[in-house]
Amino acid sequence: MMQRDFEDKLNSMRQKMEQKMEEKISSLARAHQQTALPDEGVRVSTKGSCSAADPSGEQPPTDLPGLCELYIEDDPPRLVVIGRVFEGGSTIHGVPLQPHWTRVVVDQVHDAFAPVLVPTTEVQQVGQAFGTFLAWPRHLVMAPSSRAKVCLFPFALLHSYNFFFV
Incomplete structure (x- = not known):
């Protein structure tokens, strides 16, 4: 018992x-x-190169998919954003694009606290960049993965x- x-x-x-x-x-x-980062209200860009409000007039590049995964260099590289690649325009936030970098718009944030690779006074972390354009190195822009989540x-x-x- x-x-x-x-x-x-x-x-x-x-x-x-x-x-x-x-x-x-x-x-x-x-x-x-x-x-997510605290909402600091709507930030309105005064530079046309920053706004993603109507990117439909721009064509995605032929060598990268429209929808993409953005990584930061880590060991292994870490997925931080799902976005779209857009060609057109040679500057982002008033800064010329570096060679081998591309223009992307942030659609979905995976790591809100990951650093933006080219920070501005308004955007230092990817969680602050939803719906805006960022400059991103092409070697860290990948096609959407088919790996199991x-x-x-x-x-x-x-x-x-x-x-x-x-």
């Missing part, structure tokens, strides 16, 4: 720990997905092996 009580108590504790882990992991995953916290894997922390 004592052995049975012990096993019941142990199972109950394990279930509570798993539930708490699942809640914490879900909370962390939601927080990671919703990472990996969950930041693979709770299902932990749960399937009945791992729990004491």
Whole structure:
């Protein structure tokens, strides 16, 4: 009887720990997905090279896809933005484009706190650049990947092996 009580108590504790882990992991995953910089209001550019309000008149380049992934140099390179490549215009935010750099517009931010490679007084992190043009090195602009998206916290894997922390 004592052995049975012990096993019941142990199972109950394990279930509570798993539930708490699942809640914490879900909370962390939601927080990671919703990472954003505080809204500082709408910033209106006075330079035509900065505005992405109507980029439809511009043609995407032939050697890069319209939709692209932007990376920063890290080990391994880190995805920070999903955007679109646009040719046309030789300056961005009043600064001439460097050779082997391209003009991109930010459509989806993956890492709001990643640095912008050519910062301005208004935009230093990619989370501040949503909907605007950025200069980006061509070697860090990639076609959208077909790799499987990996969950930041693979709770299902932990749960399937009945791992729990004491």
